[in-house]
Amino acid sequence: MKKLVVGLTGGIGSGKTAASDHFAELGIDVVDADLVSREIVEPGRPALLSIAEHFGPQFVRVDGNLDRAALRTRVFGDDAALSWLNELTHPLIGIEITARLQAARSDYVILVSPLLLETGQRHLCHRILVIDVPVEVQTQRAAERDATEPEQIKRIIANQADRASRLAQADDVLTNSGTIQALKEGVERLHKQYLGLAMEFNRDN
Secondary structure, three states: OOOEEEEEEOOOOOOHHHHHHHHHHOOOEEEEHHHHHHHOOOOOOHHHHHHHHHHOHHHEOOOOOEOHHHHHHHHOOOHHHHHHHHHHHHHHHHHHHHHHHHOOOOOEEEEEOOOOOOOHHHHHOOEEEEEEOOHHHHHHHHHHHHOOOHHHHHHHHHHOOOHHHHHHHOOEEEEOOOOHHHHHHHHHHHHHHHHHHHHHHHHHO
8 A cells, every 4th residue: 555655864963863753653664764874885795896896805894794884985076986886875765665665564554765856766755744943052962972073963964955955845843952751752742743634645646
């Protein structure tokens, strides 16, 4: 049965994972595009072999896994390298995401992705939820969480849709400038709304 798909997105450090984790706690299937993007470059997968051939074997660690941090540093700021990587990985990610959405069994399904609005993934969704925080909060949270240099965080933010563009494309906005409890309460309000929308969606489909 076709499911109502809610695309959940937001900039780096906005709290996408905390929000999607709570939807999961409420019994909703979550498809995580970041998780899929890691799985398609696991040892032995064709994408990892292509990356090693294109960028060099130094981007594969001694344990056989992709050195994601090194690759991130390599491609950000290099438009041609980033474009090549996206052309390799985005179609593979899209195929896997579509399969997982079709396999969902909850009343509706969440697709969480940092690049939902920048890629074709948005066309898989019936509704867009943006987790919103000011850019300065994004930068601080990302630096504390990932121990990433501020300049690299700024480059990552620049590669994502800007805040105004995300908000303009949102059906729902959940502001996450407060406590984790406030975020969870917001998720619970939306969950009730989405259950109602899912009932309508299922009736019409």
